[in-house]
Amino acid sequence: MGKIVVSENISVDGVIEDATGDEGLGRGSWFTWITDRDREEWAKAEIAEALGADALLMGRRTYHWFIARGWTTRTDVWANRLAAVPKYVVSSSPLEGPDWSNSTVLKGDVVEQVAALKQQVDGEIVVYGSGSLVPTLIEHDLVDELRLMTYPIVVGAGGRLFGETSLVKPLRLIETRTIGSGIALLTYQPVRDA
Template identity: 80%
Template structure:
């Protein structure tokens, strides 16, 4: 059975929006506030995660962001790995393409589709970005692990990973490590209350 892993770059105050400054939030690229050495260490961790991944799950906007930045045509090892993986895209509006190898648009009820996907894929199904999708998966208890690459800054505005939930969602810290000199990788699993 598959495990849904939400893997996010997040500021200390929980912002996930516009880390690269491309979306026009007006806060600049907070991703570039880290040193080159930290960015190199971050990339190593992300590549390791991609090598363990069996499938990717995206919201439409994040999928289009990856395609627009050349991930579908890059030829480095990381991009080759992502290109080889099955990619599932959740979209409530029409999606042209898809423009990336091995991509499938999920149609119908999101919760049913993702629950079914968890039964089809063995291993990690990683969700990058895709804030609205991630919040929906969290709300419906479909997430098996959160990997939060936490940047040492307060952005102060923008979409946050966690929104309002119907109930308290208890988490258990299962791993933490420092990436480079300033990034904290915090890994949580939901505490399932019977």
């Protein structure tokens, strides 16, 4: 059975939107505030996570974000791994533009499709970004692990990872790790017996 792992770059105040400033929201580019050393350590952690992934799950906007930034033509270890793994894209409309190898669109009810995907894939199904998809997965208890790459910055505004839920969603901290000199990688698992 598959394990849904949400992997997010997130500010201390929970913002996940526009980390690189590409979306032009005025408070982006907080990713660029980290040092070169931190960025190198971050990349090592991200590559290791990609090498451990058995599949990727993402929303349509995140899928297009990767394509627009050249991930379909890059040839480094990280990009090659992401190209090789199956990619499942949640989209209510057909994908437009260039294709990324090994991509499948999940159509229909998101909760049913992702639950079925967990039965089909053996191993880690990593979810990058996907700010609209992740809250749905959390709400329906489909997330098995949260890996929050937490940046030492308060953004103050922007799309946040966590919004309203129908119930309290308790989590258990299972690992903390410092990335570089200032990023905290916090890993949580849902407490389902609470």
